[in-house]
Amino acid sequence: xxxxxxxxxxxxxxxxxxxxxxxxxxxxxxxxxxxxxxxxxxxxxxxxxxxxxxxxxxxxxxxxxxxxxxxxxxxxxxxxxxxxxxxxxxxxxxxxxxxxxxxxxxxxxxxxxxxxxxxxxxxxxxxxxxxxxxxxxxxxxxxxxxx
Amino acid sequence: xxxxxxxxxxxxxxxxxxxxxxxxxxxxxxxxxxxxxxxxxxxxxxxxxxxxxxxxxxxxxxxxxxxxxxxxxxxxxxxxxxxxxxxxxxxxxxxxx
Numbered sequence: 001x002x003x004x005x006x007x008x009x010x011x012x013x014x015x016x017x018x019x020x021x022x023x024x025x026x027x028x029x030x031x032x033x034x035x036x037x038x039x040x041x042x043x044x045x046x047x048x049x050x051x052x053x054x055x056x057x058x059x060x061x062x063x064x065x066x067x068x069x070x071x072x073x074x075x076x077x078x079x080x081x082x083x084x085x086x087x088x089x090x091x092x093x094x095x096x097x098x099x100x101x102x103x104x105x106x107x108x109x110x111x112x113x114x115x116x117x118x119x120x121x122x123x124x125x126x127x128x129x130x131x132x133x134x135x136x137x138x139x140x141x142x143x144x145x146x147x
Numbered sequence: 148x149x150x151x152x153x154x155x156x157x158x159x160x161x162x163x164x165x166x167x168x169x170x171x172x173x174x175x176x177x178x179x180x181x182x183x184x185x186x187x188x189x190x191x192x193x194x195x196x197x198x199x200x201x202x203x204x205x206x207x208x209x210x211x212x213x214x215x216x217x218x219x220x221x222x223x224x225x226x227x228x229x230x231x232x233x234x235x236x237x238x239x240x241x242x243x244x
C-alpha cells in the first residue's frame with residue numbers, strides 16, 4: 001500500500017462497520033516507536049433523554065466531513081506528542097450496540113495518547129458536519145448537541 | 148445568478164424534505180444577501196441563520212456575512228452538528244424528521 005493510500009485509511013467516513021482490532025493494528029503498524037495506544041469507541045445506545053431508541057441514522061456532508069477529520073488528525077499530530085492518529089466515523093443506519101465512531105492514537109507514552117484521544121473526539125463533535133437522527137417511539141428526531 | 152444550497156439534517160425536514168434549495172441572487176452577492184433571501188423564503192430558517200444557530204459554508208469553509216458568492220460555489224446550510232458520542236445534558240433540542 002502506498003503512503004498516500006495508507007494515510008487515506010487513517011481518516012475515513014464509511015457506511016460499513018469496522019473491526020477495532022484491524023484499526024488498532026493499522027496504527028500500531030505505523031511505527032515501532034509506539035509504546036501506548038489509546039482508543040475511543042462511540043457506540044449506539046438504546047436510551048436518550050428518557051426515550052427508547054431503536055436505531056439511528058447518521059448523515060454527513062460529503063467532502064467537508066472528510067476535510068474536517070483530516071484537519072483533526074493533522075492538528076493532533078502537530079499539537080500532541082503522538083506518533084499516529086486514526087479517525088473513523090460511520091454514516092447511514094446504525095443498530096443499537098453497533099460501532100459509530102473510533103479514535104485510535106499511538107504514542108510513545110500513554111499520557112500523550114490519552115490526551116490526544118480525548119481532544120480528537122471532543123473536536124470531532126464540534127467541527128465535523130455529521131448529523132444524527134434517532135428513531136424513537138415518538139418518531140424520528142434529529143438531535144442537536146452542543147459541547 | 149442562481150446558487151444551489153445544500154441542506155442537511157433537520158433543515159431538510161423544515162424545508163419539505165428537499166436536499167437542496169435554489170436561490171436567485173444578484174451578481175456579486177454576499178452571504179448576508181443569501182441569508183436575507185432565505186429569510187424571505189422561510190422566516191424560521193432565516194431566523195436561525197441570523198442567530199448563527201445554522202452556519203453557512205462556502206466551498207467547505209465556514210463563511211461570514213461578507214463572503215462573496217458565485218454560481219460556481221458549493222454552498223451549504225449547516226445545522227448544529229451531532230457527530231460522535233454525547234454526554235448527558237448536551238442535547239439542546241429535538242426536531243422531528
